[in-house]
Amino acid sequence: MSLRHALLGLLAEAPMSGYDLTKRFEHSLGRVWPVRHNQIYTELKALQDEGLIELSDYGPRGRKIYAITQAGLGEIRRWLTEPLDAAARSMRFEPLLRLGFVWILEENDLQSVLAAEEDHYRQQAAWLDEMMATLPDLDSDGSIASRRAVARVGKALYGAMAEAAAALRDTLPSDGGRAGPEA
Amino acid sequence: MSLRHALLGLLAEAPMSGYDLTKRFEHSLGRVWPVRHNQIYTELKALQDEGLIELSDYGPRGRKIYAITQAGLGEIRRWLTEPLDAAARSMRFEPLLRLGFVWILEENDLQSVLAAEEDHYRQQAAWLDEMMATLPDLDSDGSIASRRAVARVGKALYGAMAEAAAALRDTLPSDGGRAGPEA
DNA sequence: ACGGGCATGTAAGCGGTTACATGATTCG
DNA sequence: CGAATCATGTAACCGCTTACATGCCCGT
Known part of the structure; x- marks a missing residue:
């Protein structure tokens, strides 16, 4: 809650x-x-x-x-x-969940999905840069510093998502077809 | 779903x-x-x-x-x-939410909370290193590369959380007492 | 005058959590 | 033979989502 x-x-x-x-x-x-x-x-x-x-x-x-x-x-x-337990420290981040399963895709879809993800998170990182630029410099109140900190974490996350998608494009050149039951 | x-x-x-x-x-x-x-x-x-x-x-x-x-x-x-809309791309990450509000705390609690957070996420990052070390090197199946990618994003996030907490300890030396209604 | 954004709500249903519940197998 | 772990479920509740609903104010 x-x-x-x-x-x-x-x-x-x-x-x-x-x-x-x-x-x-x-x-x-x-x-x-x-x-x-x-x-x-x-x-x-x-x-x-x-x-x-x-x-x-x-x-x-x-x-x-x-x-x-x-x-x-x-x-x-x-x-x-209040101390947070492991459950409260978990996140619910669908794009990262998906990234863990992209290997299931076939070559074509794999490449286009990863390219789209990389592109998306590069844009998100850029958007965060703009947003941070609009935040007042001096902390008129203390909340500004906290918000900047959150934005920086967000930027690290978005950057890492973009990097991970880019790296996977090279590391996962094929497969996918072999996944699933050999029915 | x-x-x-x-x-x-x-x-x-x-x-x-x-x-x-x-x-x-x-x-x-x-x-x-x-x-x-x-x-x-x-x-x-x-x-x-x-x-x-x-x-x-x-x-x-x-x-x-x-x-x-x-x-x-x-x-x-x-x-x-499937393309993800903005809502599906949101995460639900309570520790980061909290970080955005720590400025509300008074000096003492602020320092101890931030120190605890930094410590926690340094440990989490280290734990991820260990976990990655146990993953097989060669991709026997393609899933390994995907899992490594997710782990790397996780490490970036944990590292950024630790860094943000550390940075805030210096940037937010006081205030807190002034927050809220001047009732 | 009218369209778009401001502004606040209610109701139904679903996904997720908490609590409860039971039994089989293995190991010491 | 007892404790720990394996292994699978049910029921009640609650937070959250989806859909519906209404009216006011401001700018053109």
Whole structure:
């Protein structure tokens, strides 16, 4: 149940509406923890009922601004210091899962899939560069340094994905046809 | 629904039982796609009903060996070539999510959490080195090269996590106390 | 005035987790 | 012969996804 803590974390930075939070997930955070808008609204209600956030203001079009409470701050700090077990440290990253099985493909598909993957992750790495360039330099608040750190990890991951795809194109020149039951 | 494809992928390598598949997830694959044994048994039944795998043999203690069928091979190849949208390319990696919010912590907790994270991921990287050393050198089958590629990406990720934690220890020397509502 | 983005929700269903449950075989 | 591991399942619950639904405000 990390969604609630992601919301608390974002609200620790500044008060925001469900719509604002949705945008933050869509544009960047969602790459590390994907969430849909309806899930956010549901969770905001639950967090409010538990006193971890509170309604601090209203805006146009029924806009509702939430702010984190002291109890909420306590809860996210608890979560941040909580030791993670092996299960919580696992990731769920389908592209990497797929990479582990590409050897099953036949020559033609293998080459085109790997080429597409390499291309995709080179672009993603470039996109992260642009994004990092738009982040303020000085840490007006401490959150900027944390966000840069996350972006750097993301860049390492995307770069490694591109490199791995490129390397496999040479290492896996054939096979695939031999896979499966010799029925 | 990637579980079914992960199972098909492992069975494309060699026929196996649900218990064997569970072990594969526990020891390595689970870091990229965590799964519980009961989920595996449930999915195996479904895959068999759909004709994507078949019972190929029995063993001691009610052990049931499954093998992939031609239909199953077709299905995993379809999955491997299927274009992934942005949502499917997202990962769900709680430690990285946490890293983005550590700035909320106060000095003391911040330092100890970051030190623990760095230490943990240095160990994980070392563990991956050992694991890679145990993998056969020559690709008896093509799956070895794919597995090595996944391990290399994993190492890049773990290394980047350790580096990011280390860098943040210097970049985030204080703050935290100022976060939250000035209630 | 109207189209597009802002803004918030509800309901059904599914994939995944937690807890429960049982029995066979091997090794010391 | 008892403990550890092998080996497979069921049931309840919950978080998340998909689909549906509504209305307001701003810019052109």
